[in-house]
Amino acid sequence: MEELYREESSTKKDRKIIAGLALLVIAGFLYDEGVNYYNSGRINIMAWGMYLCFLGLWIWRVAFGYTLIIYREHKLEVISHGLGIIRRSYVVDLTHAESFTNRYVKSFFRRTKISHYIHRYNSLDPNQQRLLVFTEGKNNNRLAGLLFKASDEFVRQLKRQLPDKYIEL
Secondary structure, eight states, X not given: OOEEEEEEOOOOHHHHXXXXXXXXXXXXXXXXXXXXXXXXXXXXXXXXXXXXXXXXXXXXXXXXXXXXXXETTTEEEEEEEETTTEXXXXXXXXXXXXXXXXXXXXXXXXXXXXXXXEEEOOTTOOSOEEEEEEEETTTTOEEEEEEEEOOHHHHHHHHHHOGGGEEOO
């Protein structure tokens, strides 16, 4: 497939510092629970579970980068890459797009019949959060929403592909 436009997720230094501090806090909590286990011999399952969930959430929201690609064949591909070994791809057929917005406003889309949202963005990315609504399923009868972060230039390129589907919020 021939690419029209490609964009990588980006991060700023101040956001990386905050993410690093958050990771240190999570590591401190895990260390403290390890010391408590070593001293008492009893494991606090709730605390370990909660801190491991925080660590998993941190990895999901911070440790992954994303590549957005618009293809000439009316396809949008989002490639997730992280931890050096994980690489996943998600492709949306733009011919099934219902709409897309320059920014995601939760209160506006709460009233819609979107069955599920697909989150494909890094929380450290300073770009605005966008939404692409499309149909999926056997008969293309279910609405889904792809949440991603992209630059204004990416939105302009996508608008060229779907000029009648663009909603400015």
